[in-house]
Amino acid sequence: MARKFIVGGNWKMNGSKALIKSLVQETLNGASWDTSKIEVVVSPPAVYLDAVRQAAKPEIGVSAQNIYSERSGAYTGEISVDFLKELGVEWTILGHSERREYFKEADEFVGKKTAFAISNGLKVIACIGEKLHEREADQTTAVCFRQLKAIADALTPQQWASVVIAYEPVWAIGTGKVATPEQAQEVHHAIRGWLAENVSAEVAEATRIQYGGSVNEKNCVELAKKPDIDGFLVGGASLKPEFVKIIVAGEAKSA
Ligand SMILES: O=C[C@H](O)COP(=O)(O)O
Secondary structure (H helix, E strand, O other): OOOOEEEEEEOOOOOOHHHHHHHHHHHHHHOOOOOOOEEEEEEOOHHHHHHHHHHOOOOEEEEEOOOOOOOOOOOOOOOOHHHHHHHOOOEEEEOOHHHHHHOOOOHHHHHHHHHHHHHOOOEEEEEEOOOHHHHHOOOHHHHHHHHHHHHHHHOOHHHHHHEEEEEOOHHHOOOOOOOOHHHHHHHHHHHHHHHHHHOOHHHHHHOEEEEOOOOOOOOHHHHHOOOOOOEEEEOHHHHOOOHHHHHHHHHHHOO
């Protein structure tokens, strides 16, 4: 079964009204791609979700960068699934390594929020990945599988239809140090194997696995050729016009 390539742009804590105008309204809305071959999602900061949803053409999905595990209440600063639904935001990223590192999000909390988001009609880009010292200690798959298990433990088999896994080696994020296509493929293949063994063959075959970590217009073509790389989660380059070139590289894979 062919998996549709999916390119996400995670703006992190970057952006402005001016960027929405230049990048979304002018550059992305002005570009064209075949939606039967590629899915595109942009993830601005929460305060800009409404403006981006209104500015972006309908074939661009919009994603939050995080949600909380309750619908409403005394949770100062948090983001409810209900807010996203009201704005027409269909996706959320969860478990990004920056959330895990700086905001101490534990594996189980990421799993709980993934299940909660999906139960409330959202689709989730769930991030996993090892730090440099873990890779150097040969712990790459052990770390990824531990993070993946916490997500799998929280989900029903049907809920996997709403999940995209983003494999993001922490040492490659924002460093310019991209994983080689072979390094990325090796981990993606292992993740798919884990899903086959621990969830089901069908889920393993259907689940899209994005690579994230210093993806840019130069390295995306070779990465996209790898059989288990089904998309990218792009940080820095998603704030620039080169994001369109990354979309085009993904589209070419399905051509
Ligand atoms: O979510 C995106 C990733 O953290 C990658 O960021 P980057 O492309 O700036 O390395």
